[in-house]
Amino acid sequence: DAGITQSPRHKVTETGTPVTLRCHQTENHRYMYWYRQDPGHGLRLIHYSYGVKDTDKGEVSDGYSVSRSKTEDFLLTLESATSSQTSVYFCAIKGGGARETQYFGPGTRLLVL
């Protein structure tokens, strides 16, 4: 493993409730990413961070927000969960060099009823 943990690993919630997923790294990498993975769509980027308090949107950012107050933690929040946000969420980390590799966490399986 690349020193990445995600919590929770599984979550069931109801439509309209807020949900926060946490990604924690021990590698002190600059870049952190949130992806979702759905059948037929592959991995799609939600948001990413290039430093503390520096974040930007990916291709499927609607309905999601992120925060990074410390280098090691990157939080993904669903302000009001919808059934379309049922998915598996992966966090990834990468060093600052342009040729460095993204390494992925174990994933969080989220079910929105």
Added chain:
Amino acid sequence: EDQVTQSPEALRLQEGESSSLNCSYTVSGLRGLFWYRQDPGKGPEFLFTLYSAGEEKEKERLKATLTKKESFLHITAPKPEDSATYLCAVQEVQGAQKLVFGQGTRLTINP
């Protein structure tokens, strides 16, 4: 817009039967092409990065190659433990070092 297409979607082989997976890509400027392996219920596991056409990399029974429009993942004499979904992703020169993924090829090796 960057695009990555993997084929076939699924491939079933007998143990020892060699084959290749394809990854076709469209990108304005390629910084790198990445191959990952993903087992059910787990996160993608990094295999290779290729940076320029003509480059090749090997690891055990896997060899990845790159041209200007596509990459191949060659699997030689596969074993059942090679069964997994193989993902291809590209990173373009411009932008913030993001990856664009294909949908993957689900490989099954029968004993």
